[in-house]
Amino acid sequence: MNCVNNFLIHDSVVIITGGAGLFGKRHAEAVLDGKGIPVLVDISEKAINTALEGLRALYGNESHLEGFVADITKREEAERVRDWLLEKYGHIDVLINNAANNPKVEGYAANMKAIQFENFPLKMWQEDIAVGLTGAFVCAQVFGDVMAKQGHGVILNISSDLGIIAPDQRIYRREGLRDEEQTVKPVTYSVIKHGLIGLTKYLATYYAEKGVRANALCPGGIYNGQNEEFLEKLTNLIPMGRMADVEEYKSTILYLISDASSYMTGSTVIVDGGRTCW
Template structure:
């Protein structure tokens, strides 16, 4: 369908070399757009660049800029202007998030001992970075071609984390691993940023929020069994299952969608 077309457009993806970031970039490429990745993890870029070029005949662009630094974000905007990249969209995807692996949740970030330094780092990437990119790329789109902003929140932006999921039988209660407080704060904050931005440039820049559920990513069997029992569909998402939503939210297919919070979590936040 033509209104899902992203051709001729350039789309900013922060954290575009992460697990879901790559999927967002692939979705853009598949529907004819060019992903502009802002990520400090440059080591994976060349392989990913070749993958997109071979599969979709689309080139990707990488800027190794720090989204927590205002001067650095403005530098990317200036480079895009100089290169005549017609920015039509922004995905605020970058975040610091301790992952559940085969060995469990590595970061034991209990609230009582959570370092203020970690709080500042997490909010700096997840919220300050999203704010700065919205400030500069949003205003650029408003003054030029218009476009869409997609903020990547989480099902845990809608509900509290169930800390029982991360428990380890060999540890006492004071040493149990937990999902850090900053994850909920950042993901909830992105929902607020979405609503604010949606009403700020409503004639030319739409802003919506995607709240994905958990994704299969080499988690241990115990965790998978426990979290699957909290999801009506009985499973986590495959990493590519959010791609259609990304295309929809960036494209003219969602032309009357603004300020929406789209939950795709297998029904978890419904229970």
């Protein structure tokens, strides 16, 4: 058999949380390339509409794709998505846990003082964990159960290179600012991304006999117009000497959600230009 066919996911229903964000849209493209049906679940209606419009412009108006405005931290909202999809398609095949509260510290957020570890507000901790970890847990519960009953399915958790290593806070420092004015990568990012790897191993073993696989992807940073000073500091930490192009994860995504990875579960796949080797 031609192994390239294993990458096709004909009519698989693929839920992508945070599907209207920078990365989520690219996951949707990978799903469409594999002939599956992406389901963008996002809290932002405006972003969903823009994403769906962009995908239709690329793949044609007749392409199969869905968008839902839902807050994945709320179980009843995930259940609403589940019920609607089961009514329409009768199956849910893949869950990509991708949503995050994503402070772009390299963009020098206005609240950077607040995200220093000493001052990190409990409220922000709870909000970040609610989306990145609790949301992944809720979706795995609601959609994983459908998959287990079907006897097949895939859960893919989007972790990060910072799910493997600690952030190097030196790259976020700016000349001329006092310590308390410096921005840092928030503690929640590390905790969530490491936690998703734990969740992956738990789900992989819990569901192994039910035909549901679970894996984690640890992508390195995507180039998205970051400033030169930051880019230089970050790329010095990456053996390949550059950030990723947003297109470069699509084939790994399709591999991990298709039968091409049929014997893989509980794995942590690192795609980071070599950063975590150093």
